[in-house]
Amino acid sequence: xxxxxxxxxxxxxxxxxxxxxxxxxxxxxxxxxxxxxxxxxxxxxxxxxxxxxxxxxxxxxxxxxxxxxxxxxxxxxxxxxxxxxxxxxxxxxxxxxxxxxxxxxxxxxxxxxxxxxxxxxxxxxxxxxxxxxxxxxxxxxxxxxxxxxxxxxxxxxxxxxxxxxxxxxxxxxxxxxxxxxxxxxxxxxxxxxxxxxxxxxxxxxxxxxxxxxxx
Numbered sequence: 001x002x003x004x005x006x007x008x009x010x011x012x013x014x015x016x017x018x019x020x021x022x023x024x025x026x027x028x029x030x031x032x033x034x035x036x037x038x039x040x041x042x043x044x045x046x047x048x049x050x051x052x053x054x055x056x057x058x059x060x061x062x063x064x065x066x067x068x069x070x071x072x073x074x075x076x077x078x079x080x081x082x083x084x085x086x087x088x089x090x091x092x093x094x095x096x097x098x099x100x101x102x103x104x105x106x107x108x109x110x111x112x113x114x115x116x117x118x119x120x121x122x123x124x125x126x127x128x129x130x131x132x133x134x135x136x137x138x139x140x141x142x143x144x145x146x147x148x149x150x151x152x153x154x155x156x157x158x159x160x161x162x163x164x165x166x167x168x169x170x171x172x173x174x175x176x177x178x179x180x181x182x183x184x185x186x187x188x189x190x191x192x193x194x195x196x197x198x199x200x201x202x203x204x205x206x207x208x209x210x211x212x213x214x215x
Contacts, residue, residue: 003124006121007055007057011051013050022044049157052155052157055156056158056160060108062123065195067192068089069107069198070086070088070190071188072084072086075185080099084096084098096148099132099144102133102180103131104130104131104133104177105150105191106177106198107126107198108126108127110173112170112172113168113171126160128149129150130147130148131145131146178198181200181211186206187206187210
């Protein structure tokens with residue numbers, strides 16, 4: 001089950017909970033009125049949560065093994081300043097001006113809990129942010145730092161953040177971060193996501209030379 005079908009399944013469950021909640025709230029012969037109202041309201045709240053959760057899933061892509069999530073290329077634009085072009089797997093590209101000597105790409109990673117994992121749902125990812133960093137600690141403290149968001153804006157609640165803080169019975173959430181790598185003019189890197197997180201690899205001579213020179 002992929003991330004196109006999974007939200008539809010959750011929305012179907014949310015509609016079912018709405019109907020059950022309405023049925024409980026509208027029954028006139030129920031003896032325990034307080035329990036009736038409480039149960040109905042809980043079902044409605046659960047339906048709303050699952051609907052919001054389902055809508056937030058549309059920003060994620062599934063993966064089973066290591067897969068490519070993006071390529072990142074660099075053009076030098078000044079002293080310790082680079083234009084980073086992030087190209088996603090769907091072909092869309094964005095430019096970001098990064099300050100510093102190194103770069104890092106982060107992703108939001110989710111993993112389904114039981115019993116949802118039994119439905120065949122695979123882990124998912126969503127690119128989260130790209131940032132630059134200075135090699136010298138003094139520069140890092142005093143010079144301009146650049147961090148850019150890459151993730152889709154949450155719908156209603158940030159369910160990934162809630163899950164990361166332990167407030168979800170549906171998913172586990174964590175950060176996937178590639179190691180900091182040097183920026184260089186003309187360098188091209190590929191970023192993959194896998195069981196251990198994000199891995200960035202050099203894709204041309206400029207990137208390989210930058211890594212070799214950094215070591």
